[in-house]
Amino acid sequence: MENINGANPERNCTGEPLLELRDVCFSYQSQGSRSISEDGAAAGTITGINLSLRSGETLALIGESGSGKSTIGRLILGLLKPERGSILIKGEDVTRIKRRRRADLLQSIQVIFQNPLDALNPRMRILDQIAEPAVSLLGVGWTAAREIAAEAMNAVGLPAGVGQRYAIEVSGGQAQRVVIARAISLKPALIVCDEPVSALDVSVQAQILNLLRDLNRQMGVALLFITHDLRIVPYVCKRSAIMERGGIVETGLTNDLFSRPKSTYAAALLNAVPGFLSSERNIDRARNGYDEI
């Protein structure tokens, strides 16, 4: 398989940024809520975040638990409101526009959460779960929405029979495919992947990573890949940003960043992973490792 810096991936990275964060700041304390963060970021603060992502691009947001990476994902998804700064989607600041327009813009961003079984409605059949965004967001009828859902299921390699099951009746890997099918059913420009494989078995992880990479290549969908697992980053993302205590300490091409980290924290983080040394040889090994599974 080609590596991430080859010809195909990110061939659509063009023009204006699809997503841009300018000096974004956020604090859970000021929101009076600590419940929404899953990664322990509730105790922390997000300060001065600047990020940009173009169409078809893949960017990894890396950091320890509590560094604030999931909080950034939630800010982008509109689940949290920044205290300061701007979040631009296709050039429009979603923090300052009307609710309806914001909802329209946010449709181009979909999300994949860490635990796929928890991300599915236990009372709804799988096919309807995938069809539901088309009904509620595009306003199409259920029959047409189920056709869209069937296409999305086919695209992620789910057998049609799975559509009639409930979340409890599918495996973790299948559930994550369902979540991905639901995310791509609206043909989004960007998918925020918040630790999308960390709750899955290793063999299933490889399948899901391959699927995400294929979707990036074939559909040109951009990926913001939030993870604490450094080993999978070179396989999926061309660019990376490393976070520490609510701020970004280093950004760059994954290849460069992993082989020659400039900041002390990035170097320490890379060297903290057992068996993962920040050398090009090991990056290649990590990248190719998933092909061997």
Add this chain to the structure above:
Amino acid sequence: MMRSKLFSYILRKVFRAVFTLLLLSTLVFFALRLSGNPARILLSPDAPPEMVAAYAERYGLNAPLAEQYVLYLRNLLSADFGSSYINSKPVAAIIIDRLPATLELGLSGIVLAIFIGIPLGLMAALDRSGPIDKYAMTLATLVYSVPSFFFGVLLMLLFSVALRWLPSSGSDTWRNLILPAMTLGIGNAALLARFTRSAVAEIMQQPYILAARARGTPRSRIIVHYLLPNAGIALLTVIGLMIGTTIVGAIVTETVFAWPGLGSLFVSSVSSRDIPVVQAIVILSAATMVTTNLTVDFLYRVADPRIRTAQR
């Protein structure tokens, strides 16, 4: 295989329900006879012994207790509850005569509780820690902690005595139903509001709700397709309990408003020591609870695929 497991599940549940009813019927029989010979209790203390003996003979009270018990069970199986000690009418006929009024009142109360309690609890959960939540839950706690007879009297004083809008007793028109149904329904609405609030608040923390919000799913759709169906299991339990306690719950309300149902019949039968009627109402009340529980158990399976899968 799956079909046979389902069959054995149903059989097990039905067997348990029948056993519970048998146990309850036995308890009722012996408990009511602990107070002594019903003929002596019913007749005045200075009644001549011949009269007591004749009375006992007429209602089969002279037979040994075990024999009475066997006869009682045999009659129960054919829905024969005996005759009233007071007016000698068949108990089944007396109950059939009073049952519609209790059902009318009980169901009105439950419908009122559902239409007030669920929306109130939902609004409170959606505004968690906000003003609606605080006021709604304070009100619910206040209403629930007021005894229903006191609440009924308050309603009567306000709407019947002070404002003269509604009748305070009887069952002639639909207007007679309003105050007793409110008395019964508002207390249950308060209970249902608290349950709805806690069930919805818990579900709102689930990742699939966060995922739906992140996808931009409209709030109304999240409520209808995500929150209410998933909170339904908890609510089904509470509504099941309310239905199960319809007869018992109506005792006080029917007495306060002179509503001609089973509740007021029960009170008058206890005071006149009409054991066959009391016995029949207690058994009917228990049967309502057992049947409702059984139905709720089956509905759990229909409503929640997780329960269905877990029981396979």
